[in-house]
Amino acid sequence: MSQPPAPPEPSYDLAPPPPDPTVKVPLAIEDWLAVLVMAALALITFANVLVRYFSDQSFAWTEEISVFLMIVVTMVGGCSAFVRNHHIRIEALADGGSTQRQRRLAVISQTVVLAFFILLAVLSARLVWDEYVYEETSPAIGVPTWWYSIWLPALSIAIALRTLGSLRRLLAARP
Structure with a gap:
């Protein structure tokens, strides 16, 4: 009796990611900041787990710092994602239809994102002022x-500036 043929190996033909856009301020800044913040977050959380395990106590400050670091890493990741169009x-909806339609939707999207982060920067600056x-x-x-x-507000301004640069490149590109 013969063996049935082996099923074919699945093919994972993933296209390589598109290259990063040419920007004046290097994207490595956001990348390294995200890496450093995530490392700090992991170390703080790990230290708290060890202290809880061995002493039935916890560092009260770790949750406060962790929440702050998660906000920073989210904003830094958002900044990087908007530049890379991720x-x-x-x-x-965004990638369907004609090239002209895709371009119009991209301009509208970038404009709405820009307006949102400018508004977020202004309102969060008012919050910071009140807290001060x-x-x-x-x-x-x-x-x-x-x-x-x-x-x-600082990172909202950074995202707004990155989005403004993306919008400028989008409008300067030939359709």
Whole structure:
């Protein structure tokens, strides 16, 4: 009796990712910042797990710092994603239709993202100012909360500038 033929190996023909766009400010800044923040987040969390395991105590400050670091890594990742055009979108809608339609949708999308992050920067700057004026402190460590909050408008401005650059490149490209 003969053996049945082996099933063919699955083919995973994944296209290589497109090259990063040419930008004035290197994308390595966001990449390395994300790596460093994730490493710090992992170390802080690991230290807290070890302390809890061996002593039934926990560092009160780790949760506060972890939340702050997760916000930073999210904003830094968003900044990188918008430049590389890897942000969340409905690809069937954004990549379908004629080239002119795709370009119009991309311009609209970039404009809405730009407006959103400018608004987020302004509103979060007002929040930071209120926290500074009213001298709010964090519950676990007791440091001023604006030390954490100042990064939201700063990184919102960074995303807005990256989006503005993407929009400028999109409008300068020939259809």
